[in-house]
Amino acid sequence: xxxxxxxxxxxxxxxxxxxxxxxxxxxxxxxxxxxxxxxxxxxxxxxxxxxxxxxxxxxxxxxxxxxxxxxxxxxxxxxxxxxxxxxxxxxxxxxxxxxxxxxxxxxxxxxxxxxxxxxxxxxxxxxxxxxxxxxxxxxxxxxxxxxxxxxxxxxxxxxxxxxxxxxxxxxxxxxxxxxxxxxxxxxxxxxxxxxxxxxxxxxxxxxxxxxxxxxxxxxxxxxxxxxxxxxxxxxxxxxxxxxxxxxxxxxxxxxxxxxxxxxxxxxxxxxxxxxxxxxxxxxxxxxxxxxxxxxxxxxxxxxxxxxxxxxxxxxxxxxxxxxxxxxxxxxxxxxxxxxxxxxxxxxxx
Amino acid sequence: xxxxxxxxxxxxxxxxxxxxxxxxxxxxxxxxxxxxxxxxxxxxxxxxxxxxxxxxxxxxxxxxxxxxxxxxxxxxxxxxxxxxxxxxxxxxxxxxxxxxxxxxxxxxxxxxxxxxxxxxxxxxxxxxxxxxxxxxxxxxxxxxxxxxxxxx
Numbered sequence: 363x364x365x366x367x368x369x370x371x372x373x374x375x376x377x378x379x380x381x382x383x384x385x386x387x388x389x390x391x392x393x394x395x396x397x398x399x400x401x402x403x404x405x406x407x408x409x410x411x412x413x414x415x416x417x418x419x420x421x422x423x424x425x426x427x428x429x430x431x432x433x434x435x436x437x438x439x440x441x442x443x444x445x446x447x448x449x450x451x452x453x454x455x456x457x458x459x460x461x462x463x464x465x466x467x468x469x470x471x472x473x474x475x476x477x478x479x480x481x482x483x484x485x486x487x488x489x490x491x492x493x494x495x496x497x498x499x500x501x502x503x504x505x506x507x508x509x510x511x512x513x514x515x516x517x518x519x520x521x522x523x524x525x526x527x528x529x530x531x532x533x534x535x536x537x538x539x540x541x542x543x544x545x546x547x548x549x550x551x552x553x554x555x556x557x558x559x560x561x562x563x564x565x566x567x568x569x570x571x572x573x574x575x576x577x578x579x580x581x582x583x584x585x586x587x588x589x590x591x592x593x594x595x596x597x598x599x600x601x602x603x604x605x606x607x608x609x610x611x612x613x614x615x616x617x618x619x620x621x622x623x624x625x626x627x628x629x630x631x632x633x634x635x636x637x638x639x640x641x642x643x644x645x646x647x648x649x650x651x652x653x654x655x656x657x658x659x660x661x662x663x664x665x666x667x668x669x670x671x672x673x674x675x676x677x678x679x680x681x682x683x684x685x686x687x688x689x690x691x692x693x694x695x696x697x698x699x700x701x702x703x704x705x706x707x708x709x710x711x
Numbered sequence: 712x713x714x715x716x717x718x719x720x721x722x723x724x725x726x727x728x729x730x731x732x733x734x735x736x737x738x739x740x741x742x743x744x745x746x747x748x749x750x751x752x753x754x755x756x757x758x759x760x761x762x763x764x765x766x767x768x769x770x771x772x773x774x775x776x777x778x779x780x781x782x783x784x785x786x787x788x789x790x791x792x793x794x795x796x797x798x799x800x801x802x803x804x805x806x807x808x809x810x811x812x813x814x815x816x817x818x819x820x821x822x823x824x825x826x827x828x829x830x831x832x833x834x835x836x837x838x839x840x841x842x843x844x845x846x847x848x849x850x851x852x853x854x855x856x857x858x859x860x861x862x863x
Binding site for chain 1: 712716734755813840842843
């Protein structure tokens with residue numbers, strides 16, 4: 363057997379065995395993936411500290427101490443407030459739901475008197491029963507999955523520790539990955555990875571700052587109009603704002619419902635605050651932060667979001683845009699390679 | 712010979728300090744003299760990316776993975792942008808549309824414009840590949856249109 367044949371058999375066996383092994387231990391891979399993602403996100407911060415004269419080890423230590431302090435502060439300052447708000451909400455929620463239910467009943471009676479067809483009324487009742495059973499099933503599933511969820515959280519605690527190891531050797535790891543590509547193609551791969559990196563970093567940075575600003579302004583705004591649970595509304599609107607286009611609606615609905623349980627006037631005011639902040643975000647903040655950061659046409663953005671939502675719900679929507687941008691770069695590079703004129707290919711050889 | 716597309720998004724590094732000055736956002740060239748006049752450098756910032764024009768003379772080398780620059784001067788840099796030229800219609804001598812400009816070819820030192828890559832649409836490109844036209848085959852050229860030799 364020729365040496366080249368042995369090489370191919372060796373590579374094929376290596377790929378097959380690695381694939382089989384990784385598939386067998388797939389349940390423990392997620393902390394490694396999260397560790398890599400964390401290391402990737404924190405890498406620019408570590409590099410910027412290195413540029414200021416700190417060693418790699420010290421930079422990683424400073425970043426992690428800083429994150430731990432920030433996280434602890436957040437836990438001590440924000441969490442008790444959020445916990446109190448959620449506790450208060452849990453107490454008053456049944457009675458608030460009753461208020462919303464009464465609104466519904468009043469509306470039903472009113473439309474019943476004005477001649478709402480019987481089928482429509484029955485349909486509404488059926489849908490309410492369906493919604494109720496959906497909620498019960500969902501709660502049942504959550505309770506049943508709790509032990510699994512706890513062990514998953516336990517496994518996830520490993521991620522920051524793994525991220526430290528990844529960060530310490532980040533340069534070696536990335537260079538190692540690039541070295542896997544044959545020397546002839548390495549330059550093009552390097553350029554491709556640089557572009558992907560450029561887009562993801564800018565997208566994540568811009569989106570997180572935008573979401574934090576929007577959450578803060580909405581929370582502050584609803585506090586000013588005298589609405590309770592301002593922190594909770596701010597957090598909901600901030601997190602959902604990470605999802606472009608649909609996020610404001612996803613965050614706005616629970617916030618307005620929460621306000622509706624107080625009074626219809628308060629619901630109007632909260633809706634107005636959210637609307638005004640979203641207008642400021644859409645016209646001033648977001649364009650400045652995200653100006654053409656992913657290089658996707660708005661139509662593609664909407665399509666990617668809907669497709670992401672269809673495939674994996676909210677999580678799918680969160681990762682849809684950077685993923686679509688990366689796929690666009692990869693397909694574009696393949697396309698330009700395939701269509702490039704012969705004269706260019708021959709000049710490169 | 713190189714494509715301008717391959718230069719866009721490359722990082723620009725200061726040769727003396729090793730500091731990253733920014734990214735190539737676009738490339739400028741003079742359509743009359745067919746000379747590359749400079750680049751549009753984008754410096755990333757959290758609030759809004761800052762752009763500035765850099766003359767060709769300030770760029771020491773155009774590598775495959777990065778551009779090396781010296782001190783950036785304040786010299787005025789004019790010319791047509793690569794991104795504006797891409798998409799311009801290409802006609803032959805009989806007035807038939809041959810396609811649109813897909814990319815621009817420059818020499819390896821990125822000093823002279825050599826010609827254009829012509830796209831005939833997605834499927835035609837995939838099945839037949841794109842064509843190349845060189846400056847010597849161009850009869851007339853304006854901002855939006857290029858007329859080349861030949862006909863049916």
